[in-house]
Amino acid sequence: MRSFRRHRTLWYGLIAALPLVLGVCSVFLGRYPVSVRDIGALAAAAWTGQGMDPTHFSVIVHVRLPRIILGALVGGSLAVSGAAFQGLFRNPLVSSGMLGVSSGAGFGAALALILFDRYMYVYPFAFGFGLLAVLLCFFIGRLTASTQAITLVLGGVIVGSIFSALISLLKYLADPYDELPAIVFWLMGSLSRAEYDHILTAGVPMVMGSVGLMIIRWRLNVLAMGDREAHSLGLNVTANRIFIIVCATLATAGAVCVSGVIGWVGLVVPHMGRMIIGNDNKALIPVAFCMGAAFLILVDDISRLISTSEMPLGILTSLLGGPFFIYLLRRTRGREW
């Protein structure tokens, strides 16, 4: 859009402020009423070291805050990975789950839910199988002589469908009263299990991956020229591609293992960024992170408010993102795209 281009700095500022503003507002949103005064009391309590109403404290510090932080991290990670994969594979239809991370992680989670009684095994299983799926893609890509992008994409499709079939198999075998609902709910994505120690452990790969992509973001422009041209422009194509895949995989696997499969963010949020700021990855990657973070915070707010039993995020992201995407398409007429 013309106006975006003219006021570039202003837009960067606005987009960067978006997740922060939404995050702060989200503290006040939810079933349990929290007012500005409570925040004041919390700040005073933290300052003076004196206690406050424990329910209030718990709602703000142990329920809402971790969800907001986790939402921002997960949304941002999925969006940057999606943007990076789209640039890397030179394909706008690619998403963060392209190389089978999401289906692999989904299978790992379902397996853990069936094998163990304790929920804590879900995270390492989801993470591990997410990485395994990407490794399998690599081996499929290796079957052909060159490590061409297209064979990787094809590998992603194959591995993704194999793991989807395995998920169905586990669902079929699962105990329908106990395990099956847990699997289904997990696959639809949720932030309801947000706790600080999860944020810390899953945050490490998410932050590592996102920072890695942030560092290398300009080189995505070079890779978007195609392998031959990128090579002639002085880029070691294979090394850079592997670095980007490793980063995006870490970020996505970290996100999926704590939040389940949240679709749409890794596919469409990058496109929203493209429409607003353009395709230059130098600007797009940070913008995608902020927009993904803001989007997921917002969707999680709605999921908390809409009903007493939380609506799974995977449903809401599509229901809300779809119309918004159509609106953006209409506003920009896809000009920057």
Add this chain to the structure above:
Amino acid sequence: MKNAAFSFGRIPVFRQVNLKIARGEVFCLLGPNGCGKTTLIDCMLGIHTLDKGRLCLMGQSRTRHSPKETARVMAYVPQKHDRHFSFSVLDLLLLGRTPYTAFYASPGKPDIEKAEKILELFGLSHLMHRDYTRLSGGETQLVMIMRALIQETPVIVMDEPTSHLDFRHELIVLETLARLIRERRITLVMATHFPNHAFYFENAGIPVNVAFMGHQTVVPSGSPSRALTEENLARFYQIETVVMTRTLAGKGRIKQIIPIKTLDRETEGRP
């Protein structure tokens, strides 16, 4: 490129190829469709590795050179460029600065100034913020050439630089190249389907060498006047041609080649 000797050995595409390209000259690689010109160029650029043989650049053997080092010596203008994302022309030009940009960095102000200067040189400053996917074929080709120039390399490799350009754009490209070769002593390696391009540079007073590619080998044939004979074209393209010479006031002697008709496949001569 000084005293560079290329020897390639690659059985399916070409073998026993020996080439020497001197600094400041235009090297025209001619040959029928599918004879392996692009593959040869890929080998020069290091996209493919040679099965056998050696490749020297600026007097140094580069068996294991990094893409970055190569990109500081040779820039490449592709024959066909696939446009996937709509970048601005400026973003695209800045890609030429890749070999000088660190792993974590992106081009800075001096690089943007270089891009602005090149655009000015071509009189295309108005295109700077335009979406490059909406440029015409000719403009895109010029942008690609500008990107190669911004790479600031002593050698530019072009794969059919004027395919799908109209007469005017073709001449703009050729004139610009001729000027750059004269001013900056750039070495130009180009694969082309138009023998007249070789004549163009020769007519412009630039040292040109022609090599024919065909039957899995490359035959260096010297200057266009020596190489582009009716016999040679009959041999490599199986066509009948006439070389026309005309003296123009102020321009000197102009040579052009005119295709007449295809020759019978039966009488095809082998080198």
